[in-house]
Amino acid sequence: MSLPCKIVTSFLLIFNVSSKGAVSKEIRNAFETWGALGQDIDLDIPSFQMSDDIDDIKWEKTSDKKKIAQFRKEKETFEEKDAYKLFKNGTLKIKHLKIHDQDSYKVSIYDTKGKNVLEKTFDLKIQERVSEPKISWTCINTTLTCEVMNGTDPELNLYQDGKHVKLSQRVITHKWTTSLSAKFKCTAGNKVSKESRMETVSCPEKGLDIYLIIGICGGGSLLMVFVALLVFYITKRKKQRSRRNGKLPLFCPTAGPSKIPMKQLMGMTP
Numbered sequence: 001m002s003l004p005c006k007i008v009t010s011f012l013l014i015f016n017v018s019s020k021g022a023v024s025k026e027i028r029n030a031f032e033t034w035g036a037l038g039q040d041i042d043l044d045i046p047s048f049q050m051s052d053d054i055d056d057i058k059w060e061k062t063s064d065k066k067k068i069a070q071f072r073k074e075k076e077t078f079e080e081k082d083a084y085k086l087f088k089n090g091t092l093k094i095k096h097l098k099i100h101d102q103d104s105y106k107v108s109i110y111d112t113k114g115k116n117v118l119e120k121t122f123d124l125k126i127q128e129r130v131s132e133p134k135i136s137w138t139c140i141n142t143t144l145t146c147e148v149m150n151g152t153d154p155e156l157n158l159y160q161d162g163k164h165v166k167l168s169q170r171v172i173t174h175k176w177t178t179s180l181s182a183k184f185k186c187t188a189g190n191k192v193s194k195e196s197r198m199e200t201v202s203c204p205e206k207g208l209d210i211y212l213i214i215g216i217c218g219g220g221s222l223l224m225v226f227v228a229l230l231v232f233y234i235t236k237r238k239k240q241r242s243r244r245n246g247k248l249p250l251f252c253p254t255a256g257p258s259k260i261p262m263k264q265l266m267g268m269t270p
């Protein structure tokens with residue numbers, strides 16, 4: 001093989017992305033695979049077809065070179081513990097992933113003649129899933145905060161009315177000025193999960209609010225002054241009228257004409 005050809009081949013090997021979803025990516029001859037803490041993962045062997053010629057499929061953890069599962073023709077399948085499940089097609093399932101499952105896993109396959117058919121390594125990386133991001137805001141300074149509590153290496157993205165405004169790790173603080181109301185979307189994600197939250201933020205017009213309060217207070221005071229003046233004026237008029245009508249200032253609950261029959265009754269007609 002010529003040198004340029006070798007370079008191209010190794011380049012192709014490095015960038016050979018597994019066809020089985022986006023979780024596996026081959027880096028330096030190992031498949032980088034991401035698993036979520038507490039969930040199951042299938043380590044699928046790419047481009048492998050089970051056949052009668054296959055005699056031995058062996059999985060081992062490369063850190064301690066310990067055999068964890070093995071299929072032998074006409075023998076009982078070996079699984080080191082309940083957390084491992086080896087399928088007929090060679091796929092290894094690891095159940096309920098824990099932090100210490102983060103390791104390299106190697107599968108070796110031999111045919112009935114003892115020939116090594118395939119050897120692959122999987123770099124299993126484990127992350128905690130992100131939690132749903134939380135959005136809060138303050139109208140006084142039109143500042144919005146988006147925060148994610150849980151998750152390994154989260155990436156936060158904030159969008160305002162569909163436009164990307166900020167990128168951060170765990171917390172985003174954003175001051176918006178364009179208008180008092182806006183639609184915000186905050187997404188949190190890592191290799192194993194993605195969560196998002198939407199909020200429509202609506203703040204009252206600040207200036208208008210103060211004028212409204214002043215208006216209500218001012219109007220109320222004016223009304224009180226007006227009512228007080230009115231009461232004072234009516235009282236004064238009543239006093240004047242009763243003085244004109246008789247010597248004694250008689251206050252009667254009923255108004256106007258009823259005063260006369262009352263005074264006649266008391267024998268005070270002039």
Ligand SMILES: *[C@@H]1O[C@H](CO)[C@@H](O)[C@H](O)[C@H]1NC(C)=O
Pocket residue numbers: 042044045087088089090091
């Ligand atoms: C192997 O078998 C398991 C269980 O039947 C299945 O979930 C998985 O997708 C299979 N993998 C491949 C690569 O066919």
Ligand SMILES: *[C@@H]1O[C@H](CO)[C@@H](O)[C@H](O)[C@H]1NC(C)=O
Pocket residue numbers: 131132149150
């Ligand atoms: C974060 O994780 C802890 C422990 O796993 C859990 O109790 C808590 O409810 C999670 N918080 C959120 C916001 O999901």
Ligand SMILES: *[C@@H]1O[C@H](CO)[C@@H](O)[C@H](O)[C@H]1NC(C)=O
Pocket residue numbers: 138140141143175
């Ligand atoms: C906005 O106001 C809130 C509450 O008064 C305060 O906690 C926050 O620090 C303020 N943010 C900025 C950027 O001034």
